Amino acid sequence: MKDHPFSFQVTLADEPLSAYDNRIQRRLSNMRGIFSDSAAFEALIQAEDRLMYEVYEIKRPEVAGELPNGLTVLYPGLVGEEFFMTKGHFHKVLETGEWYYGLRGEGVMVMETPEGDWAVEPLRPNGVVYVPPRWAHRTVNTRLDANLVFYWVYPGDAGHDYGTIETQGFRKLVVQRGGQPVVIDNPRWLNPEKRT
Ligand code: S6P
Ligand code: ZN
Secondary structure, three states: OOOOOOOOOEOOOOOOEOOOOEEEEEEHHHHOOOOOOHHHHHHHHHHOOOEEEEEEEEOOOOOOOOOOEEEEEEOOOEEOOEEOEOOOEEEOOOOOOEEEEEEEOOEEEEEEOOOOOEEEEEEOOOOEEEEOOOOEEEEEEOOOOOOEEEEEEOOOOOOEEOHHHHHHOOOEEEEEEOOEEEEEEOOOOOOHHHOO
């Protein structure tokens, strides 16, 4: 990791950044239990363990003051009626936010707080979404014919909590109905206050 100022290019080619430290690939098999329609999920994974998204990271030390950043390519598709999406997470340090900047394609960010607020914001080329501290966030590709590509930057000490969303899900889902993306209540959402 460099200590000196540095620069890189967003190329949006096969390697969408001219330099990066790490590429994470998330396949269907990494998303078990995340989608609502488990029968549709099993049918899809039987056919092929498809690549759902790739994360290109510019790593920085995991301390306050640093600004890790990078780019995500989210491929198009449906699991049942639910669009391909990222796992979604809270930051482990809840009081840390994040910026997202849309580069290609069309999608939304689904966000919610532990207190019960929720929001869905569009993510498009040259569109910016701010995720304030305390808001869990997930990105959804609402096109079936184009990748959703976006850049992000977050505080180095944020950390990632995937477990809470894996257990309870998001309050809202984005599904395709009548050829359109629609936001619906998640029928499987587990209210943490009612969990025994
Ligand atoms: C990190 C930031 C993004 C996501 C990435 C994949 O704080 O929000 O880099 O990690 O878009 O999503 P997920 O939910 O699998 O981490
Ligand atoms: Zn994040």
